[in-house]
Amino acid sequence: MHEDHLDIKTPEFVSIQFQIAGLGSRSAAFIIDQLLLMAFNIVTVILLFFVLDGMSKMEFIMIENSLPIAITIIGLFVVNGGYFFAFEFFSGGRTLGKKLMGIRVIQENGHSITLLSSFIRNLMRIIDSLPTAYFLGIIMIFFHSKHKRLGDLVAGTIVVHERKAKRKKKSPIEAEMNNRGLHIDDLTIDQWTLKSLGKKEWKLVSTYVSRFLQIPLAERNQLTEQIAELLFPKIGLDPAGKTTTELENTLLVLYLVLCEEWEFEL
Incomplete structure (x- = not known):
């Protein structure tokens, strides 16, 4: 059976419980992120088309097989490759999709995700996406007791639901x-x-x-x-x-x- 909750003991011996994010919420967040990246890619390509369309044939030849195309390809590679890494580190473990779904990435000890763990976790996406359509990652999240993919195992991270503070009165x-x-x-x-x-x-x-x-x-x-x-x-x-x-x-x-x-x- 899956462990839907993660209990962490503080140095003061206080137990803090996190609800682990399952395949459904993680998949929804991933789809949202992919749609946002797709929209960015489409808009970028359309803008490139208008730039090239405004050039004369002579201008196109003079810039050595079109510098704008090369810049666009590099830019798309950087954005698509660094999107998850940058957002998870600089936005407290939350991409835009994760934020909308109310989930985030943390380290297994409960601490915020570090630069290294974010890098390792997202580098392993290459393997998790094999053989196609994120198949390996989906299988691991579904069967792992803590809903972890390979990137989570290697980086020592876990995806949890946001904890909502419930206070009857203000401190x-x-x-x-x-x-x-x-x-x-x-x-x-x-x-x-x-x-x-x-x-x-x-x-x-x-x-x-x-x-x-x-x-x-x-x-x-x-x-x-x-x-x-x-x-x-x-x-x-x-x-x-x-x-x-x-x-x-x-x-x-x-x-x-x-x-x-x-x-x-x-």
């Missing part, structure tokens, strides 16, 4: 953020910078937020300034000239941003 820190009018969109960080913030930075921010309402005001102000001096340069911000309240607000919003990246971190 004190959430209430504090609401009172301050803070929102995740108040801080924009590009994906490359976000990925450069590792487990160390996440633990620092999450610990700061967890203690935010408990520590004395004087100690909190000092801690806020110290953490801001450490983290702000890493996200392209200058703490100089900002009030303590402004520093606090930025760190609290940074916590919200990092939560999206590290929500599976144990």
